[in-house]
Amino acid sequence: MRAPTHPAAIRHRARALQHRQVSPTSTETARSSSASSAPATSTTAATSRSFVDGAKRFGEPKDWKVIARGNVSTADALSAARALCAQKVDMVALGAGSLSDAIPASEEPACEKTVWYVPAQGNIAQTPRILLSEDSVNQNLLAAGHAAGMLMKDKNLDTAGFVGGLDVEFEQRASVAFKAGVRSVLPDAKVLISFAGDQNDSAKAKEATQAQLRQGAKVIYPYLGGSTDAAARLANETGVLTLTPGTDRCASTDPKFDISVIFDPGSYLTAALQQFADGKMEVGTKKTWMMGVDEVPTVKFCNGTDEQNKQLRAVHVRHRLRQDRRRRRSQAPWFLRSRSRAPGPQQRSRRQPFAAWNQQGVRQGRRQRQRGSVDQPRTDPRSAG
Structure with missing residues (x-):
């Protein structure tokens, strides 16, 4: 069975x-x-x-x-x-x-x-x-960056920092998505990116965090493992905003977090x-698991204003609508899917030879008629007076 x-x-x-x-x-x-x-x-x-x-x-x-x-x-x-x-x-x-x-x-x-x-x-x-x-690490970190950008805009801040653990492809993609999220709100914002070299070494995490603080970071995202709290506490000492790397820790007071980015396995x-x-x-x-579609992943402000929470909900709604469009497109018949988006490079390359040939034929026929080398349309004798 x-x-x-x-x-x-x-x-x-x-x-x-x-x-x-x-x-x-x-x-x-x-x-x-x-x-x-x-x-x-x-x-x-x-x-x-x-x-x-x-x-x-x-x-x-x-x-x-x-x-x-x-x-x-x-x-x-x-x-x-x-x-x-x-x-x-x-x-x-x-x-x-x-x-x-x-x-x-x-x-x-x-x-x-x-x-x-x-x-x-x-x-x-x-x-x-x-x-x-x-x-999707891209959607999670993009939303995290967008939320950080919203707080930065409200507080007139211009520099954020991303502290990763290992300089590997997965974390590099996360840092790029976070940076894009911040700049979706503040196009001219400065986003510092560094990697501590270890997910759980508190000394290395604090060293990487301190380096970004010296460069003027006002938001720190400790995208770490066991060393997250060490980096967050150091950021708390200077009043810098912090985000969680996966769990809801808005109730935490030591360290304190301003944004919970929730995508943990639990x-x-x-x-x-x-x-x-x-x-x-x-x-x-x-x-x-899709943001705006499922309960998790999600992003929330720990002490957000009503207006901030409203804007963040709107971000989730946009995620949901985007996923709905993608799902409808994938379920549509092939001939509707091909019309629902602009033609790609291959489609254009297939169409261009035909279009060029057709236009050339029209131009050639026009020139021949002008020279009289092409028979003119025959007149219906019944139309003669």
Whole structure:
């Protein structure tokens, strides 16, 4: 028997969760809870707390049992997943794509009644029993930059800073998107970009942050891991505005944040669990979390004015409308899709030879008629007087 994919079948399984158990697995810290329900979670060191807390935050009020597995290495991922399926869990949620070696277990008889949640990292292949989960770093950081630009405009600031961890392609794209977001509000704003060289080294993070403060940064985005708080505290000392790199920390006072940029794995898992409970999770598909469409990702001001919050909601609405247009275009017949956008270079190159030939033929025919070398149209004899 295959894992159900029809919404009615999933709803039936969701109603039965109150009699089942849940099992999350973490590569960082082993956690467990004695409630009564069903996902199994696996996470990396950087995201384990958020991931497991997300499962508990959603599951425990519903009396679901969350079983957290910790310190799972890549080599042990498959055996850990098999052990969870042997406990009759209803969902296995991997916290990182690095644990994708566990996915073959989803096709085994012991896991035939288990739904799988997997982050779409790297080149993980879609299989019938897993839900792949992904987001867009460009949309998240563009919105973060736009929100930072709004605060800068209101406070008459002109310099922002982005402090990344590693100078790698993923973080480079994030920095470019953040810069574009700031300049979508303030075209002449100065955006400083630097990389500390490590996601979790507090000393390096503070050094990179201090360098940007000396250059006049009035907004600091510590796009870091374990060293985020060290960089944010240093920014707080000089009254510089700060943003969170993925979680909602508006309630935090040490350090203090002005904007929460929310795209952490725990938030996505919580949203997926809600879909699972509502019978709306579709395994065998890829879920792309879109700003303005889904509850997460999102951006919010921690102490924003009514006008600022209104403007930020308008940004989310624009994201949603843009995604709606893209979806309608992708679902339209091919002949409508081709007319819904300007012709690309290849389309123009195909049309130009025909257009040039046609115009040349018209000009040639006109010249021939003027010289009298082309027979003139014959006159209908019945029209003669």
